[in-house]
Amino acid sequence: MTALSDAAIRVRSALEARGLETPMRANNLTLDEKQARITGLMTEMMDVLGLDLEDDSLAETPDRIAKMYVREIFSGLDYAHFPKITLIDNKMKVDEMVQVRDITLTSTCEHHFVTIDGTATVAYIPRGKVIGLSKINRIVQFFARRPQVQERLNQQVLVALQTLLESDDVAVSITATHYCVKARGVMDATSTTTTTSLGGIFKSRPDTRQEFLSGVVR
Ligand SMILES: Nc1nc2c(ncn2[C@@H]2O[C@H](COP(=O)(O)OP(=O)(O)OP(=O)(O)O)[C@@H](O)[C@H]2O)c(=O)[nH]1
Ligand SMILES: [Zn+2]
The missing domain is CATH 1.10.286.10 (GTP cyclohydrolase I, N-terminal domain)
Known part of the structure; x- marks a missing residue:
């Protein structure tokens, strides 16, 4: 093992x-x-x-x-498949938002075991540490590779990043097409679902919240 x-x-302890x-x-x-x-x-x-x-x-x-x-x-x-995380000291003293947009997200709806197809946008305000960029995509992918509801997936990515960055100042938004809505059941081929989780100053400061939301692809 x-x-x-x-x-x-x-990350597992924080989610639990x-x-x-x-x-x-x-x-x-x-x-x-x-x-x-x-x-x-x-x-x-x-x-x-x-x-x-x-x-x-x-x-x-x-x-x-x-x-x-x-x-x-x-x-x-x-969790044996959790990505290797690279954090570096924030020697460059970045204190503005780092935002990664349009992260490919393919997951599986836990109610019907069919595809959820979308994108994620993730942002954080660097404090003591800066995370390797690709690690953000990998964390999204890790939690997407589970049976999911979009709301939980969104929250898991948020809390994972808050835990690793040791900061509440993280925001995550996912926009996705659910094939259980598109290809069966109600058969709606055009609707998408957006979920958003805001932590720290993304929640408390309207201008930071707005800056993040304006970068979310819809
Ligand atoms: N909140 C939430 N609901 C989801 C998600 N994925 C699928 N669902 C919904 O889960 C619900 C399951 O409802 P049920 O009535 O038990 O299942 P169903 O008879 O197949 O429902 P229909 O899809 O309406 O045909 C449906 O409304 C799905 O659209 C998700 O990520 N988040
Ligand atoms: Zn479903």
């Missing part, structure tokens, strides 16, 4: 303390064991649907889905 990084442990962790129950299965179990279950599901698993195009589908769930789209359920 991979030892978790200090950053991963601190705020009741923002994804609801989970430890089952002590390894990733390989999870993949094998899901392959069996997907085989059964396809069988129940009446699909011919001996067909050469379908035969490997249970394996593909199991691998995709465990190693790809739900890999963020395991």
